[in-house]
Amino acid sequence: MKAHQVRAHRSDENLPREEQLAWKLAQLATDTSAFADIDDLDAAVVDMIVNRVIDDAAVATASLTRAPVVAARAQAMAHPATGAAPSQGTGSTVHGAPGRYGPEWAAWANGVAVRELDFHDTFLAADYSHPGDNIPPIVAVAQHLAASQGPHGGTDGADVVRALVTAYEVQIDLVRGICLHEHKIDHVAHLGPSVAAGLGTLLRLPTEQVFHAIGQALHTTTATRQSRKGEISTWKAHAPAFAGKVAIEAVDRAMRGQTSPTPIYEGEDGVIARLLSGFGHVYEVPLPEAGEQRRGILDSYTKEHSAEYQAQAWIDLARRLGEKYPALRDPSQVRSIVLHTSHHTHYVIGSGANDPQKYDPTASRETLDHSIPYIVAVALQDGGWHHERSYTPERAGRADTVALWQKIATVEDPEWSRRYHEPDPMQRAFGGRLEAELADGSRIVDEIAVADAHPAGARPFARADYVAKFRTLAQGVLDDDEVERFLGVAQRLPELEPGELSQLTVRARVSTPAGGLF
Numbered sequence: 001m002k003a004h005q006v007r008a009h010r011s012d013e014n015l016p017r018e019e020q021l022a023w024k025l026a027q028l029a030t031d032t033s034a035f036a037d038i039d040d041l042d043a044a045v046v047d048m049i050v051n052r053v054i055d056d057a058a059v060a061t062a063s064l065t066r067a068p069v070v071a072a073r074a075q076a077m078a079h080p081a082t083g084a085a086p087s088q089g090t091g092s093t094v095h096g097a098p099g100r101y102g103p104e105w106a107a108w109a110n111g112v113a114v115r116e117l118d119f120h121d122t123f124l125a126a127d128y129s130h131p132g133d134n135i136p137p138i139v140a141v142a143q144h145l146a147a148s149q150g151p152h153g154g155t156d157g158a159d160v161v162r163a164l165v166t167a168y169e170v171q172i173d174l175v176r177g178i179c180l181h182e183h184k185i186d187h188v189a190h191l192g193p194s195v196a197a198g199l200g201t202l203l204r205l206p207t208e209q210v211f212h213a214i215g216q217a218l219h220t221t222t223a224t225r226q227s228r229k230g231e232i233s234t235w236k237a238h239a240p241a242f243a244g245k246v247a248i249e250a251v252d253r254a255m256r257g258q259t260s261p262t263p264i265y266e267g268e269d270g271v272i273a274r275l276l277s278g279f280g281h282v283y284e285v286p287l288p289e290a291g292e293q294r295r296g297i298l299d300s301y302t303k304e305h306s307a308e309y310q311a312q313a314w315i316d317l318a319r320r321l322g323e324k325y326p327a328l329r330d331p332s333q334v335r336s337i338v339l340h341t342s343h344h345t346h347y348v349i350g351s352g353a354n355d356p357q358k359y360d361p362t363a364s365r366e367t368l369d370h371s372i373p374y375i376v377a378v379a380l381q382d383g384g385w386h387h388e389r390s391y392t393p394e395r396a397g398r399a400d401t402v403a404l405w406q407k408i409a410t411v412e413d414p415e416w417s418r419r420y421h422e423p424d425p426m427q428r429a430f431g432g433r434l435e436a437e438l439a440d441g442s443r444i445v446d447e448i449a450v451a452d453a454h455p456a457g458a459r460p461f462a463r464a465d466y467v468a469k470f471r472t473l474a475q476g477v478l479d480d481d482e483v484e485r486f487l488g489v490a491q492r493l494p495e496l497e498p499g500e501l502s503q504l505t506v507r508a509r510v511s512t513p514a515g516g517l518f
Contacts, residue, residue, distance in 0.1 A: 001286040006177070008273035008281075009266045017211070020263045022218070024287060025193060026210035029166050029200035033291045038158040038494055041165065041293070046494055048297050049164050051466045052121055054490050055302050056135045057095070057506055058466070059120050060113035062387060062473035064096045064510045068234040069113045071516070072241065076101045076109035078518030081144070090147060092140040093505040097512065100502070103144040104248040107137035110505065111241025117387050118236075118369050122309035123172050123300040124344070124420070124430065126179040128187045130240065131300055134167035137195045137244030139504055141251075142202060146498035152203050157496030159202055165294050167198025172296035177285030181344075183276050184225045188243040192217030195247035205255065215260025216250035217243070222275055228348075231357050232366035299425040302461055304453040304469075306387030310345045311375045312451035313431035316458075318379035321434065325444055329381045331403035333439050339372065340413040341432030342420035350410030359406060361397040368396060373408035376434075377401055387473070419449070426456045463491075474506075482507055 004024055009015045017023050035041045063069045073094055081091020081100040091100025094109045101109075111133060114120055120132040138160065145155040171194035180189055196217040200210030221243040227235045254260070265271050273279060288294050305315045327333040339350065346352035349372045357363045358371035368374050368391055378390050381401060389395060396402075419429035433447035452458040453465070467487060474483050489496070489503045496504075 001292070002289050003177075003284040003286050006265060006272070006283045006285055008270065008279045009263065009268065011268045015263050015266055017262070020211075021265045021285060022193070022214045022260075022263070023207070023211050025170055025197050025214055026200065026207045027290075028170060028287055028294075029197035029210050030205065030207045031290050032162065032201065032204075034288070034293050035162055035165065038161055041161070042295055042298075045165060045293070045295055045297055046161055047463070049161050049168075050491060050493050051461075051463060052132050052164075052297070052302070053135060053139075053493055053504065054466045054470050054487070055120050056114045056132050057486060057490065057504075058470035058473045059117050059306075060095045060110060061470070061477050061506050061508070062119070063113050063116040064477060064506075064508055066116050068237045069109075069116050070510075070512055072109045072112035072238065073097055074512045074515060075518065076105040077512060078516075079105040090144060092143040093502050095505045096508045096510045098507075100143075103137075103140040104245045106143070107140040107248055108241050108245045110136035110140065111244045112237050115240050116237040117306045118308060119303050119306040119387060121300050121302040123175055123296075124309060124428075125172075125176045126421075127175045127181055127190065128309075128344075129171055129175045129190060131168045131171045131194070131297070132302075133188075133191050133240040133244060134164060134171060134195055134198055136241070137248050138163045138167060138198050138202060139501070141199055141248060143501045143504070145203075146501045154498050155202065155501065156498050157493045157501065160496075160501065161494050163198040163202035165297070166201040167194045168300070169288065169294040169296040170194040170197040172299060173285055173287050178276070178283050180276070181225065181348075185275055186223045186225045186227060186239060188240050189218060189222045189271075191240055191243040192221035192247045192250070195244050196250055199248065199251045203251070203255075205251075209251075209254040212258065212260040213247070213251040213254040215262060215264040216253060216258075217247040218264050218271065219261050220246045220250065222271060228370065229353075230355050230367075232364060232370060234366065236366045301451075301454050302466070304451065304461070305385040306369075306390075307375055307385065308349050308370050308372075310342075310349055310430050311372050312453070313448045314339065314372060314376050314434075315379045315385050316452045317431065317434060317446060317448040318376045319383045319385070321444065321446060322380035322383055327438055328436060328444065329404070331400055331407060334404060334407055335437040335439055337376070337408045337434065337436045339376065339408065339410045339432055339434055341372075341410055341416050342430070343412050343417040344420060345372065345416075345430070345432065346410045346412040352410060352412060361402050361405075362393070363396070365391045372410060374405050376408055377405040380404070430454075477510075478506055478508055
């Protein structure tokens, strides 16, 4: 890996294109010397790509009947594939919908389904990310191209793997080097460029076209973090899907010769100068050198629980403590519970956010998902976490839960903040220390560094765990035969023929009511 210094430049400095970050990302996407053949890829990387395709489909399946997913699917179904006859295989498939649709709309619908439950993979460093958000747009474009007779036709499973390796690497490396959150820019600003780069690899595009696609994708996906603040709305699920959709459109325009704002990161009125740390600040973005393997995905991790990633370890600790110390479940026996944790956890999902909604039993599911006081209270009392039951209005409004919830607060601990930013991902910590004071004056203190399912945790997720997660989330949604069909196809991803890529979505009998403009 090489650290690239990136800063804002005045227009009269005339920063050469080859020194711009967007160009370096485009070079990464188009330099396939390290994996000209899929057999050149690290076997662990290929295996993890397959795991994450299964993971995405699992959480998409569990969310098929939720309102944001139904709405996005309806919008996609209003845009059927055009051009060659759908029977010839053009267009892309949508989770829970028959037929084929425009790839950008399939990416939209599938992206919302994947993101809705906040239950797929994560990477945390200088900023946040859910790199599994790259999968829906890349698979959608690959499906569309699989049977095309054009210059990019014949896309197969190996091409999808190679594209996802690029997309994961770009997003994770951007997250390592550039913090968006401190300037209240939503983390999907790193997703648009990563999808564009991944599509550049998929399509084997020239570096210049990928460069312009990355610039346009970044320019159109920079938005504020209000979507994750206060009363969090359904847009939280739509934001990454929108980034994937517009990245596809950016690639399409670049392929038609259209250019982008340049330099998009470093320009006088570019992202760094006007949205991030401004002139004088230097970011360091690590990128693989030419011919170097891209292993970024191996530093990411999925979720065992349907909650914000920084809550994963706390759920594991709370379910153990609630069983060991029953008094912690009873608000009448608890004076206070203080979670000593990192800056990010305290200020994003803790009491440091100063969001009264995080203590409101009538708050939206999206808000409760970002309230560590609520999550710890429920995990203590229930001894676990469920993607639906833990968020129902009845569960959130239970009197003893509300009483316990109000007694839980977070504080920033410098040591846990330091561990959160530890350079070695296997030493990085996302938990903290729980200190409880009981009504009888006794104290309970315990801590946890990472979630049980984390690669450095008590029970690191492996293929069997991803498969089990899919089976669990598919219960009551998919027929048994469909569960086995999808798992069989997904686990053969590197060997899939072009005609099989359309099978990388689940088939379910779910309704999609009409509405909206289309």
